[in-house]
């Protein structure tokens with residue numbers, strides 16, 4: 001495949017990005033790897049169907065290894081494997097083992113859990129430390145509706161397998177939609193706490209498919225907190241160090257239990273974002289809310305670690321200035337495919 005050594009960034013139409021002055025800032029510390037854009041679910045806020053719009057040129061295993069070596073050389077210390085659905089990648093366990101062998105500080109994975117019953121243990125043995133499972137409902141019918149056909153029993157079996165596999169931490173992520181699962185919040189929290197799992201609730205963000213939903217579906221974090229008032233303390237949420245954008249509030253009656261809230265719509269957190277994303281075709285994406293990026297897939301295929309390190313530097317220099325940039329509330333977010341960029 002021909003390589004474009006000038007890495008012409010793809011700049012979407014619309015307002016130009018407020019680019020931060022990165023000369024005095026550190027390189028990306030956290031990366032999210034979308035190891036495949038395929039998914040066996042089609043959540044109503046994420047993608048229109050299971051079959052459409054996939055990348056044609058996905059990185060192969062050797063290219064991913066080259067990519068990860070370059071990311072670590074560029075300064076990345078924390079890796080989250082995601083997708084698409086990462087457990088649909090046939091060699092996800094090998095890829096996780098390879099990342100673990102590089103000695104990063106944190107190695108986590110986000111999954112819809114449909115294949116976790118068989119993969120939880122091999123992934124843990126491969127060196128995965130933390131796991132996040134996306135569960136939007138504990139009601140089988142609602143779960144099937146929100147995921148367009150997903151089976152809750154399979155996901156719950158996956159959670160059980162993960163709990164038996166000795167992970168350092170298991171979380172669940174729940175995207176909350178008004179008129180759908182907002183009535184379940186207390187039940188989900190108690191279900192999670194009873195299993196040693198940290199629940200986090202996510203405001204739906206107008207990214208990709210969600211931009212087609214009526215705006216009223218947004219159920220804000222303040223409303224979520226109101227729905228959980230009997231369970232959580234009346235205190236400001238605080239971020240956990242190196243644990244992503246969620247702000248955590250402790251349980252009212254037990255300071256060891258918490259609930260996370262991710263406010264990508266009513267409040268943004270771009271100023272603290274140290275995250276780079278790598279799409280399944282090897283495009284380096286500095287921000288979830290734009291299609292801006294630097295293509296490095298061909299370099300990865302050719303094993304050119306040093307050239308990828310330079311490409312990472314260029315991608316990072318495109319990161320919007322978090323003091324003025326408003327993330328997924330920017331109009332550019334509607335053109336982004338969550339599945340392709342790696343949510």
Ligand code: SAM
Nearest residue numbers: 046083084085110111112134173204205210343
């Ligand atoms: N397939 C995996 C999973 O289901 O967790 C990983 C990829 S998925 C894109 C990652 C996370 O992004 C999930 O928790 C999903 O609910 C969330 N997500 C997708 N679209 C979203 C949106 N428009 N707003 C908020 N969260 C979204």
